[in-house]
Amino acid sequence: MHILITGGAGLLGSKLARQLLERGSLELDGTRREIISLTLFDRAEPNSGESFLEDSRLKVVSGDLTNAETIRSLLKAAPDVIFHLAAVVSGEAEKNFELGMAVNIDATRTLLETCRASGTTPHFVFTSSVAVYGGELPDVIQDDTALNPQSSYGMQKAVGELLVNDYSRRGFIDGRVLRLPTVVVRPGQPNAATSSFASSIIREPLQGAQAVCPVSAETRMWIMSPRQAVESLIHAAQLRADDLGTNRSLALPGLSVSVGEMVSELAEVAGQEVAGRVRWETDPFIERIVGSWPAQFAPRRASKLGFKADKSLRDLIEIFIQDDMQGPLKVEA
């Protein structure tokens, strides 16, 4: 079996690749199949320090997903499973409308069209987002709550969902769409996602640095650890199409927490001095977008299909410390 991951140099892409190589196989349509090769595609090279990059099954390809020729060449290997994670993130898509359209809609469509032309019907796992919801929302999002994105990123993800659903219905691909909660704690540097601060306020203090929180402590978010997100992606790839029925899109279980609770839990885990490194400075641009995202779901379909949330906020912080902390937890003045 061959696997392709777009956005493979990103946080989820590289963690997913490592997990897949460790497991060595996936069960597709009732048959367990060995992973023979895995292509990691991204515009950037993955972090060179990662040991899984030495794996002989791995192929790293860099390029531009808005180039149709690049996509055709990627699909020549006829991947059995495609994890399409590449995206222009929320803040960037809001600031650069054309870039967001080109990557989040056009490249997704070219990928789908190339699958269609190939006639191979790969399992196609597409990551959507809670940003597809917005406007006047119920307190708790249900599986049948209408999408109403209030950002261009959310609109583009919602369009991707519709495409993946129809291409699946027509048998061009076998799609699965996960509306991922905000992934927290992301290791590394802040990125252009509007939600980037939610990782920073835990990651930076733990590593001895200051962090700025641009939203109020009462702001609630629906979050998931990178470990759980990777688990969900692998689970999605292995679902049976019949179990998805007439709708390939799933809102995932997550944790509903306020930003204040995140900082309090950080204090529980690492002490008041660490948590004190968070500075509160509201940014209206970020607060408006994050405030439009829903923070509480009743994701019954996904739960029934076996998707899970992290056990607790404490767990989620400890997952970062175990999996991604660079250098030991330390207290600095």
Added chain:
Amino acid sequence: MHILITGGAGLLGSKLARQLLERGSLELDGTRREIISLTLFDRAEPNSGESFLEDSRLKVVSGDLTNAETIRSLLKAAPDVIFHLAAVVSGEAEKNFELGMAVNIDATRTLLETCRASGTTPHFVFTSSVAVYGGELPDVIQDDTALNPQSSYGMQKAVGELLVNDYSRRGFIDGRVLRLPTVVVRPGQPNAATSSFASSIIREPLQGAQAVCPVSAETRMWIMSPRQAVESLIHAAQLRADDLGTNRSLALPGLSVSVGEMVSELAEVAGQEVAGRVRWETDPFIERIVGSWPAQFAPRRASKLGFKADKSLRDLIEIFIQDDMQGPLKVEA
């Protein structure tokens, strides 16, 4: 004020043009403005018999909406209101996937992009459809029921809705989306819409011809007369953007009727002999698609904004007889 209608040679397009020319003005953003010119665009020429085609304010343009140059040239006049009605209809979009994508998504997007480039923010009325709904639906569609199209036409209309909403949110256009009920009774010839039979079973018998009904008598539909649909389009153009809030898409009021009730009412209006001209021959392809469309709505937002349904099924049949009947109602053996 300049107005552009795409799909202007179609049923709604030409009825809308006639109505607009008769009224002579529209109230936009609180100001009544005279209609100086109206461009009817379509791939086909409108029916030459129509007297409004002689109106000096009218300009008829034929061309291909998938040609970006054509769109740019259409928008050079900087229309204040665009009614974007042009579409590849449901049955055709299901059978010819590429054509549906090219017209229903790509041409819509080019139109929106050209508006964006012009910087003029026209009122943009886009016709969507009940085909955006599907799958496991509640008995009554609510304003916040999620879209889940089960046809490529429905998917393409849902994508158009998302685009119109985001382009409006960003101020590139001032969009309004109407999810039109199935328009019944359409005059003229049957078309490639999956719902075409719903007009045929009233129109053909009234005009002395046989009609085939490809769905069972119990099949329910959500319908609206052409006259009421045109009324709704004009009302939509004149709404204030503020009244639409964070969602430009509206499911419209309509009549929920079974196909059997339609034929019974035809018998009431025109006699048993006329109604007897309907032959029942189920077509599984059509029945599957029509059966996936919802037939009962609670469109509270649209009702509050002043949109209305036809008064009764009898009215709807009589509107056809008054507005569109070719030749007198007659009984033939």
